[in-house]
Amino acid sequence: MQTVIAFILVFGSLVFFHELGHFIFAKRAGIMVREFAIGMGPKVFGMTKGETLYTIRLLPLGGYVRMAGDEMDTVDLQPGYRVGLILNRDNVAEKIYLNQKVQNPNVLFMEVERADLEKGLWVEGYDEDEQFVRINVSRTAKIVENGTETIIAPYDRQFNSKTVGQRSMAIFAGPLFNFILAFVVFAFIALMQGVPTFEPVIYDVKEGEPAAEAGMQAGDYVKAIDGKPIEDWQELSGTIQDKPGEELTLLVERNGQELELTMTPKVLNESGKEYGQIGVMYQSPVEKNPLKALVFGVTQTYDYTVLILSLLGDLITGQFTIDALSGPVGIYKATETVAKYGVYNLMNWAAVLSINLGIMNLLPLPALDGGRLLFFGIEALRGKPVDRQKEGMVHFVGIVLLMILMVVVTWNDIQRFFF
Structure with missing residues (x-):
């Protein structure tokens, strides 16, 4: 049980801070964040605050920040749709009901002829008296479908409406926060335990x-x-x-x-x-000095970054094979070992893992943050974005390959530790 708790705390902290980076800089850029999730798969816990759903999901395989403007995020009111509108005092639609019966005398039912829920924010069509009407839609209007409410996302609140710099920062901030977390943890350990002076004193x-x-x-x-x-x-x-x-x-x-x-x-x-x-x-010997603790945090973060990049270079050049890599099972077993040596050793391990997560996410591979940043770089050079469908296909292939790699690494871990 101690190992399980340690693993959840370590893994949860790394994912939380990574996604927090995405979240903060997305909000700073004015992007609507639909969901802030820790974990993947079925929802275990969920809480809505403002326009964001905060969830904890079953599988400890990462997390995500779902921003408005994703391919699965858009709601199109196609011609012929029958919708129900609830209007405010200014006759502006505050709710739009789809695919459900509404027992409310204040609902205006209409058959959609045309609609723009991104830029113009209006709906046109024919009411029950077959009169043509045009209704303006509030920027915070909610789409209600099968009992689920979703706030619409005007185009200026969507990810793709932002500048290359704003989008890049929203993506880069995830790995950046992993490095910041590592620095904070190293500095805290040094503040509590003291900074090694490395003086040549015989113990x-x-x-x-x-x-x-x-x-x-x-x-x-x-x-x-x-x-x-x-x-x-x-x-x-x-x-x-x-x-x-x-x-x-x-x-x-x-x-x-x-x-x-x-x-x-x-x-x-x-x-x-x-x-x-x-x-x-x-x-x-150690010295307890707040300023030196901060410097220690920086130097430790830098040293481990260089070390991990060196090991990554060895992997690329074939100096060690994929069998040397570890996935969630390997990390769990390593956490089990480290946890036996006390909380500070566990914190140090978490900081190293945080750096590793930051570096891995910055690799220019499809589906990773680095892959998305690569496409933003191409967009900046070309002056126009890469075709969304082509980019989406590249990321999809990347996700499939990463999942295959994850399965292979996990299987290696299982064989290494249990057979």
Whole structure:
């Protein structure tokens, strides 16, 4: 149960912040957001606030922000439709009933001749007395069909009515918020636990190893090796590893006094490469400083971004195969392991996953945010949008291929962890 809760919290947070980015910048651009969904598939919970339906769905496979103007979003009143209109005091339609009987004496029934619910906002047709009427439609009018109410979306509230820049930002904001989430989590961890200083201070010394035999003690601060100043632990470790079997003189500070210790690193071999080791353990001292915590958040986000991009490059160049990838099952198992080591390790894992989600979504592949941004870039260069049907077909093919990839990766995870 602990693992399930941890997975839901981690996955839910990543999806929520990703979709929140889309949502905020869509609203900033004046785009009507029909639905803000966490998860996919059947609805488990739903709540309508304003013009947006907020839902939690059954399958933990992502989420979405459904913006007005999607292909499945438009409502066309075709000639011959029989509709019922409820008018306000100014004779402007506030509700339009479709495909249902309405027991309301104030409803104006008419047979539609023509209608424009996007730009002109009017309906023309013949009433029950066969008189031709033209009724203006409110910008916030609701279409009622089979008991379900949907607010109409005037063209200026639709996604495709906005500039390339506004549309691009609404799409880019999802991955952007994943990077922002990672930064906030890393900075919070550093604020709570302290920022590692990476000072070259010895945490512990193993008995019988070169460092112990030379007289090194826990708490020694290594200032130089063979006269070369040492700035941090990485430099100390790298210098020793690069000098296997060579006698070294370490200048250390102990209780305010400087001492010189001579030792020869053991020669170890890994994958045919020799490296040196003196038998010391390290645990970086920490410093609680809000400003440094913010800097730490930035550097950690940057470092993990570079690392993930490097691994992605290895995948593209074939240095490791698709079998190394993990899907929801693999992430669940990894979360199970990380959760055992405490909340801060779980938060760190969530931040890394958030960066990974942001990067994956920015790949210029169909159906991903990066694929849509690619089409916006082409539109900006051409001065006109790519044909919507062609773009839709490309994204559809992309969705199919991604689903196939998801099935393959999930099957690999199942075989890896359960067989």
